[in-house]
Amino acid sequence: MSIHRHAMEHLDKAHRLLESGEVDHLRYAALEIRYSIEHLFYGLIPQYKDELPDNVIEGDVWRPADIIDMIADIDPTVAHDSEIRIGEQPAPGVAPTQMIVLGRQSGIGKDLLRKVYHKLGFYLHARTDQRPHDPSHLRKRLLKLLPFVEKFRGDTLSGRGLAEKAYFKCIACGRPIVQRTERAGRNPLVTCPNKRCGAIHEYIETDIPGVSEHKLLQHNMKCEKCGSDNWLDVHKLEQGANEGMIVNCCACQAKYQLRKWIRFERLG
Ligand SMILES: [Zn+2]
Ligand SMILES: [Zn+2]
Numbered sequence: 001m002s003i004h005r006h007a008m009e010h011l012d013k014a015h016r017l018l019e020s021g022e023v024d025h026l027r028y029a030a031l032e033i034r035y036s037i038e039h040l041f042y043g044l045i046p047q048y049k050d051e052l053p054d055n056v057i058e059g060d061v062w063r064p065a066d067i068i069d070m071i072a073d074i075d076p077t078v079a080h081d082s083e084i085r086i087g088e089q090p091a092p093g094v095a096p097t098q099m100i101v102l103g104r105q106s107g108i109g110k111d112l113l114r115k116v117y118h119k120l121g122f123y124l125h126a127r128t129d130q131r132p133h134d135p136s137h138l139r140k141r142l143l144k145l146l147p148f149v150e151k152f153r154g155d156t157l158s159g160r161g162l163a164e165k166a167y168f169k170c171i172a173c174g175r176p177i178v179q180r181t182e183r184a185g186r187n188p189l190v191t192c193p194n195k196r197c198g199a200i201h202e203y204i205e206t207d208i209p210g211v212s213e214h215k216l217l218q219h220n221m222k223c224e225k226c227g228s229d230n231w232l233d234v235h236k237l238e239q240g241a242n243e244g245m246i247v248n249c250c251a252c253q254a255k256y257q258l259r260k261w262i263r264f265e266r267l268g
Helices: 005-019 023-042 064-074 110-124 135-154 181-186 234-242
Strands: 082-086 100-105 165-169 176-180 189-191 200-205 212-216 218-222 229-233 246-248 255-257
Touching: 005 023, 005 135, 023 064, 023 110, 023 135, 064 110, 110 135, 165 181, 176 181, 218 234, 229 234
Parallel strands: none
Antiparallel strands: 082 100, 165 176, 189 200, 200 212, 218 229, 246 255
């Protein structure tokens, strides 16, 4: 049975509406396909619940595009189809001659949103020129797009959250944070999932093999007056600049105002 139960229920409804032959039902079929896609994306959230920001888990962030961006950053393999197979080795170290497929799962990526979800969105709204949508065009489009969602019916595996992970506590608020070891190699920065905190930590490998540590990402503001170092938490700087934060030098108490500015960087 497909692991995408809710998504497939909406897809079945889309099929029934399409088969009814009623012109108005075509619009509702488009809506059911969009629901189906939303369930495919929301079904990923529990698999990454330790790693996603709290506002995704609590439902404040709901746009599928935002969710898949965050998940793809955590685990780029989410976009690839995968299959688990096992087989008996004829002898130790000798590849099995026969493999049994235990299950498969289809990759989920932004192309599903671009190719299907957004294209159907056009038909859920009245046209700005106030002309009706062309029903034959919509029917053709539904029949063309259905297979992109239908392919998920054969998925029998879930459990993308399996990976080697590092666990540590946010230095600013103490919330537990999980980081995949593989991701640390691609992107050493990890943001606290607590939406009221957002502290940015930097992953640092130590001289001891297999041992790493995390430190708060900070910016050094050297005092122009006395030359002292003032280490400021990077995650507080943007909001501080928006609010015109005043910073006092820790040694001579010289006052600094935090400001944003525009800078052009030459790319080539
Ligand atoms: Zn935190
Ligand atoms: Zn100073």
